[in-house]
Each structure stands twice: as structure tokens, then as C-alpha cells.
Amino acid sequence: MSVKALAFSPDSSTLASVSHRSLRLWDIHTSTLRATLIDQEDSGQADMLALAFSPNGKKLASVGQGKVHLWDAETHSLLSELVRRGPQITTLAFSPDSTILLIGCGGDGTIEMWDTGTYTLTSTVKLHTARIEALKFSPDGRTLASGSRDGTILLWHWASLAAK
Numbered sequence: 800m801s802v803k804a805l806a807f808s809p810d811s812s813t814l815a816s817v818s819h820r821s822l823r824l825w826d827i828h829t830s831t832l833r834a835t836l837i838d839q840e841d842s843g844q845a846d847m848l849a850l851a852f853s854p855n856g857k858k859l860a861s862v863g864q865g866k867v868h869l870w871d872a873e874t875h876s877l878l879s880e881l882v883r884r885g886p887q888i889t890t891l892a893f894s895p896d897s898t899i900l901l902i903g904c905g906g907d908g909t910i911e912m913w914d915t916g917t918y919t920l921t922s923t924v925k926l927h928t929a930r931i932e933a934l935k936f937s938p939d940g941r942t943l944a945s946g947s948r949d950g951t952i953l954l955w956h957w958a959s960l961a962a963k
Contacts, residue, residue, distance in 0.1 A: 804849050808872065809856040817850050822861050824875065834875040837863065849890055853897035854940075858915060860900055862888045867902060869915065879918040883911070890933055895940025899961065903931035908947055910934070912961070924963050926953060 804817040813833060814825045822837040836859075849862040852872060859870040867881040867888060883904075890903040899921070902911040908927030913920055927947035935944045936957070943955040 806850045806852050806859070808852050809854055813872070815850050815852065815859055815861075817848070817861065817863070820863065822850065822863070824859075836870055836875055836877075837861070837868075848888065851891050851893055853893040853915065854895055855897040857897065858893070860891050860893070862891060862902075867891070867900070867913075869900070869918065881913055881918060881920075883920075889930055892934040892936060892943075894961065895936055895957070901934055901943075903934055903945070906930045906948075908949065910945070922963055924960065926955070927951060 802816055802818050806815045812827055814827055816823050816825065821835065823835050824833040826833045851860050857872055858878065859872045861868045861870065867883065869878045869881065870876065871878055888902055888904050892901045894901070898915055900913045900915050902913065904911060906929060907925065908929055908931055909923055909925045910931060911920055912922045926945050927949050929947050929949035931945055931947050933946035936942070941957055943957050943960060944952060945955065946952045
């Protein structure tokens, strides 16, 4: 069982791990398992691929089995399964204010922007000419970096991009 992705909560008290077909939350201070959100190791489902905590620490997003799940980071309950019709999801990131979830998807270099309060798709923006593999915000939240299979890393002014 290989580890596919890791994410620390903003307060550094919890580590989320994705291993093959499971999603677990670990207590950093005691090194103990806090919760298992998904455990389908023997289900034959597709691998879990990515995860991210919202900057405010209230939500956790996970990608697996071709779906995006939004979890309450405190109660560990499922808040929403985003209903998508797009291609494979490759990466995700929350906006600095935690109100938008960006999803890198498909081979055409697009991202989807989802409202994390209403769980609705607000826009789709083409950033690259090939599949987006990475999304990361700068510490000050003003710049979004995107990396793609087209071999480029592009920097975006977040306020301008969010307005699209």
C-alpha cells in the first residue's frame, strides 16, 4: 500500500494521508490514527490521488474514484460529493480565503472553480495547453502557480483569475 498524497492541517495538528484507496487523519502530537474517512482497500475502486486542507482548516478535499469529496475537518463528516462531468482530476487547491476549490482536470489544461459554501461550479478557465499537474498558492495568497504536462509553470494574479 503506497502513500499517494499527504496534507497538513493549517494548525499542524493533523496529517491527512491517502494510501491507495483509503483516506486517514493522524494526530501529529500523539502519532495515532484520529479517523478513517475512506477505507476501500479491497473494493477494486480506482486509487485515491490528491487531497488538500482549506486554509481556514474547516474543510478537507479528497480526490478518488473519479470523484471530489469535501469533508468537515473537525467532525470528519462528508459535506458534499461534487457532481462533475469532466475528465480525470489531477490536482486541487483551495483559494486563500477557503471559499473556492480549484480542480485541475483533463488533458486540455483547464481548471474548475467550485464554491465551497454552495458546492456549485462557478467557472472553468483554460490555463495551459496540456493537463495541469500542480496548483499552489503563494504564502501571501496573491499568486497562483500552475504546472502542466506542457512543460510550463505559469504564475497567475489570483484576484484577476478569480474574477473570470
